[in-house]
Amino acid sequence: MAAIKSDSVSAEGSLWVGAPTPRFLAPSETPLSRFLDIVRESERQRSAPGVDWDDGPRPFRVVTVTSNKGGVGKTTIAANLAVFVRALREDLPVLVVGFDDQLILDQMFALTTGSHAVNVASAIRMGSLNSAIRLGQYGVHYIPSSEDLPDLKRAIEDPFRLQRVLMRTGWQGLVVIDTKSDLEILTQNALAASDLAIVVVADRPSLRQAERVYELMKGWGRPLERARVLLSMVDLRIKYDHGQTQDVLGLLVSEIRRRGFPLFESFLSRSPLIASLYTNPDGQMQSILHGAENSIVRRQMQHIAEDVLGLLESFDGPLPVPGGGPAPVAEAATNAGVGAEPPAREVDGENEEPSLETEENLDAWLDSAFERVNRSGEAEG
Numbered sequence: 001m002a003a004i005k006s007d008s009v010s011a012e013g014s015l016w017v018g019a020p021t022p023r024f025l026a027p028s029e030t031p032l033s034r035f036l037d038i039v040r041e042s043e044r045q046r047s048a049p050g051v052d053w054d055d056g057p058r059p060f061r062v063v064t065v066t067s068n069k070g071g072v073g074k075t076t077i078a079a080n081l082a083v084f085v086r087a088l089r090e091d092l093p094v095l096v097v098g099f100d101d102q103l104i105l106d107q108m109f110a111l112t113t114g115s116h117a118v119n120v121a122s123a124i125r126m127g128s129l130n131s132a133i134r135l136g137q138y139g140v141h142y143i144p145s146s147e148d149l150p151d152l153k154r155a156i157e158d159p160f161r162l163q164r165v166l167m168r169t170g171w172q173g174l175v176v177i178d179t180k181s182d183l184e185i186l187t188q189n190a191l192a193a194s195d196l197a198i199v200v201v202a203d204r205p206s207l208r209q210a211e212r213v214y215e216l217m218k219g220w221g222r223p224l225e226r227a228r229v230l231l232s233m234v235d236l237r238i239k240y241d242h243g244q245t246q247d248v249l250g251l252l253v254s255e256i257r258r259r260g261f262p263l264f265e266s267f268l269s270r271s272p273l274i275a276s277l278y279t280n281p282d283g284q285m286q287s288i289l290h291g292a293e294n295s296i297v298r299r300q301m302q303h304i305a306e307d308v309l310g311l312l313e314s315f316d317g318p319l320p321v322p323g324g325g326p327a328p329v330a331e332a333a334t335n336a337g338v339g340a341e342p343p344a345r346e347v348d349g350e351n352e353e354p355s356l357e358t359e360e361n362l363d364a365w366l367d368s369a370f371e372r373v374n375r376s377g378e379a380e381g
Ligand SMILES: Nc1ncnc2c1ncn2[C@@H]1O[C@H](COP(=O)(O)OP(=O)(O)OP(=O)(O)O)[C@@H](O)[C@H]1O
Pocket: 069, 070, 071, 072, 073, 074, 075, 076, 077, 100, 179, 180, 181, 232, 233, 234, 268, 269, 270, 271, 272, 274, 275, 276, 278
């Protein structure tokens, strides 16, 4: 253990182990006083009441992507949702926040490498995300991830703290939160702050985990419709030759309906294209919009983003945009390449069904798959 020498106690009384207090720091900026500021701030926040999200107009909406099960596609969905929303609605600023210590979002959005003075953990401790917000790739704003999130988790007990932090941040636009595969306090904070929770389900185990999200939301008195299941990594090559359901899509849809969980009409197929966006010779993560052109997953992701925007507006009216009215959606989409028809990129196995050779086949395939999700709902409901 380092000995504390007498000369290491500064005139202000700060303890400085191993060296005197640097002269360029003002008294209020010493490490100890900074630490005490953070402690005081977190105490103040801890004793402050939760915000009633329905209390009045807010300049932002929050979407949280969650699943207690790992590897179901949460980060993929959160990151690409941000990119597609930005492309569909040029007037709507999008901020991505990651509650995972894997730093994957940084690989997608950071324009420069290197560590940042303020990251998501330190910003939450300080009570506002403002000083951590950075403009990233694709015009999406992001907050540098942090490996200190486990420490932050230990310091937080209140599930409504993020609500207050977001209110203080005052972001104008949409906030997309990617959570870790747990239901611990940071995930709870994200869920408590969300206008819409996207509950990702890829299989039966993740469906069972989804039940816990609904229980949590119910405990807070949040309406059921505020959490919606999104099917991810759906592999339609998996077929069944017995029972009423013919494939994995039908099976999961009927089980979700039986539980009464709201379900997105669109879903995301399992696609090797998505995996290739994560791991490729360029060493950089690409978005589905820019790297998986002319593919089923690109169309599906666009549908998902449109559904999310539609749901948010159906809940609470037009999305808050800084100044001016909303940009025409079709125009914004075309400008950003959504709906344009770039050349196909080939990855073996991308087409889930062998007959998908033309653009019309792609659209027809998607239409019939989405329709099947709807029909299963009618049959069950
Ligand atoms: N629809 C998909 N088709 C094929 N691969 C996918 C798909 N979605 C995600 N993947 C791949 O699966 C892996 C896990 O995806 P992702 O990181 O998005 O999941 P996650 O739920 O965020 O995981 P974690 O629980 O570790 O945070 C990644 O390698 C990703 O490329």
